[in-house]
Every structure is written in structure tokens, then in C-alpha cells.
Amino acid sequence: MTSPTASLGHCHDLLERISRYIDGELPAADRQEIERHLRDCPECEEVLHSLEHTVDLCREAGRPGLPPELRARAAARVHQLLARAAKRKKR
Amino acid sequence: MTDSADPNHVHREPREAEAQDYAALVRAVQAGDERAMEELLMRAQEVAYRFSLLVCGRPEEADDAMQEALLKTYRYAGRIREPEAFRAWLYRTVRNACLIGRRKRVDEPAHLLSLHESNGEDGFGRGIEVADPGRDPEAQAMNVSLRSRLFGALRQLPRPYRAVVFLREVEGLSTREVGKVLGISEPNVKTRLHRARVMLRELLERS
Numbered sequence: 001m002t003s004p005t006a007s008l009g010h011c012h013d014l015l016e017r018i019s020r021y022i023d024g025e026l027p028a029a030d031r032q033e034i035e036r037h038l039r040d041c042p043e044c045e046e047v048l049h050s051l052e053h054t055v056d057l058c059r060e061a062g063r064p065g066l067p068p069e070l071r072a073r074a075a076a077r078v079h080q081l082l083a084r085a086a087k088r089k090k091r
Numbered sequence: 092m093t094d095s096a097d098p099n100h101v102h103r104e105p106r107e108a109e110a111q112d113y114a115a116l117v118r119a120v121q122a123g124d125e126r127a128m129e130e131l132l133m134r135a136q137e138v139a140y141r142f143s144l145l146v147c148g149r150p151e152e153a154d155d156a157m158q159e160a161l162l163k164t165y166r167y168a169g170r171i172r173e174p175e176a177f178r179a180w181l182y183r184t185v186r187n188a189c190l191i192g193r194r195k196r197v198d199e200p201a202h203l204l205s206l207h208e209s210n211g212e213d214g215f216g217r218g219i220e221v222a223d224p225g226r227d228p229e230a231q232a233m234n235v236s237l238r239s240r241l242f243g244a245l246r247q248l249p250r251p252y253r254a255v256v257f258l259r260e261v262e263g264l265s266t267r268e269v270g271k272v273l274g275i276s277e278p279n280v281k282t283r284l285h286r287a288r289v290m291l292r293e294l295l296e297r298s
């Protein structure tokens with residue numbers, strides 16, 4: 001075991017854990033091991049960055065609001081439902 | 092929690108605050124707060140809309156899914172014993188409505204079905220006019236182009252992976268909640284999420 005980093009097996013093993021690394025789910029020892037590897041392995045580092053970018057993109061761009069017409073219809077339905085319920089309560 | 096108190100990861104924490112938010116709304120509803128009910132019913136419909144659009148890929152059915160989510164939430168919000176469990180319940184309900192919609196179509200003539208299911212023709216992209224009022228136009232324009240890239244890539248993910256990405260990344264549910272919604276174990280959620288991220292990354296890079 002001369003160089004523990006940047007061997008193919010090691011990269012593969014690291015990439016299997018990379019999601020849990022991104023999510024901050026790994027124990028400190030694993031995290032440090034991965035960080036050491038990343039310093040020496042530009043390929044894995046690149047994968048990490050683009051995965052993080054993918055995750056960020058989902059979080060930032062993935063939630064469209066309702067289009068205006070649908071929003072109006074949704075709000076109308078809510079008010080109708082609540083108004084009917086209020087009437088029933090009065091009776 | 093102390094172990095993961097890594098400043099690099101803070102911004103990638105799932106939307107925990109939102110889970111608390113839902114629980115607080117449910118509690119308010121149970122205390123008779125009508126505004127809270129209004130808010131909850133709007134949110135339920137928004138969730139149904141996004142699910143139809145991003146997971147089912149059938150914006151033309153979004154309206155049905157929204158009505159279903161509205162009525163079920165209205166009936167259920169007052170009764171749920173564990174307000175913390177509401178969010179997972181909501182997404183599971185929406186998902187089931189989407190599955191029922193698909194099952195109905197199994198009875199459709201074969202040529203119609205194949206049209207529905209053929210790749211790229213399953214409704215994505217249509218009806219996605221994303222207006223986020225209140226944002227400045229420049230940010231909005233950037234968002235729209237990012238969004239169409241993201242949706243284009245999501246469309247190509249196999250549905251089970253798409254669902255995990257949607258629930259976990261887009262909507263910010265916890266691993267546990269995603270497991271409850273999809274009826275799979277937490278380790279399974281993590282494995283699927285990892286594969287989905289890798290696939291999505293490749294799709295985005297090719298786009």
C-alpha cells in the first residue's frame with residue numbers, strides 16, 4: 001500500500017459514498033478520508049462538484065409556482081369549500 | 092447532529108423548516124384557524140401540481156390531482172393525530188392519485204396508451220409556463236432556462252428515480268419521509284437517490 005489515493009478501486013469506493021458525503025451523513029473519519037482523496041484526485045473532485053451542482057439546481061429551480069390561471073382556480077376552490085363548510089356550521 | 096455540523100453542508104440540509112411549518116399549520120387548523128386551513132389547502136394543490144408536472148409528467152391531469160389533494164386534505168387535516176406526519180401523508184396521497192390516474196389509462200386503447208407512455212411525449216414541457224411573481228425579471232429569466240434544462244433531464248430519468256429526486260431534492264423531504272411516501276426502506280431511498288443523482292448529472296451535462 002504505497003499510495004492509498006487515486007487508485008481506481010479507491011475512486012469507485014469513494015464515489016459510492018459521495019452522496020452521503022454531500023448530505024453530511026458520513027462519520028468524521030470517513031469524511032476526512034474522502035477529503036484527503038479529493039485533494040489528490042481531480043477526477044473525483046470534478047464529480048463531486050458537478051453532483052453538488054445538480055443537487056443545488058434541483059433545489060433552486062425545481063419548484064415552479066402555479067401558473068396564474070391555475071392559481072386563480074385553486075384559490076376559488078378553496079374559498080368555495082370553506083364557504084360551504086361555514087354555511088353548514090351555521091345551520 | 093454535532094458530527095455533521097460542517098459549514099460546507101449547511102445549505103444542503105433538506106427543508107426541515109418546512110416540515111415544521113406543515114406541522115404548525117395542521118395544529119392551527121385543529122385549533123380552528125381558518126387562515127391556516129386556507130394556506131394548507133393551497134399548498135396541497137401546489138404539491139399536486141408539481142407532482143403531476145415533474146413525476147407523472149401529465150400537466151393536463153394536474154387539475155384533477157389538485158382537486159383530489161384539496162378534498163383529501165380538507166377531510167384529513169382536522170383528524171390527523173401526529174401533525175409531524177402530515178407532510179409525508181400529503182405526498183403519499185398525491186402520489187396515489189397519480190398512480191390511480193395511470194391505472195385508469197391501462198384500460199385505454201393500446202394506441203392511446205403507447206402515445207402516453209412514449210418517451211418525451213409524456214406531457215413534460217407542455218404547460219410549464221413558470222411565473223414566480225415578485226421576482227425580478229432577470230432572475231426569473233435565468234430561472235426559466237435552468238428549469239427547462241432540469242425538467243428536460245428529469246423527463247429522461249426512469250420514474251422511480253424521478254420520484255426520489257423530486258421528493259428529496261426538489262421538495263426537500265427527509266429520507267425517512269421519502270421512504271414512507273414510496274413504501275421503501277431508508278437505505279433503499281439513499282441508494283436510489285445516489286443513482287438518480289449520478290444519472291441526472293450525466294443527463295444535465297449532455298444537455
Ligand SMILES: [Zn+2]
Binds near residue numbers: 041
Ligand atoms: Zn478519485
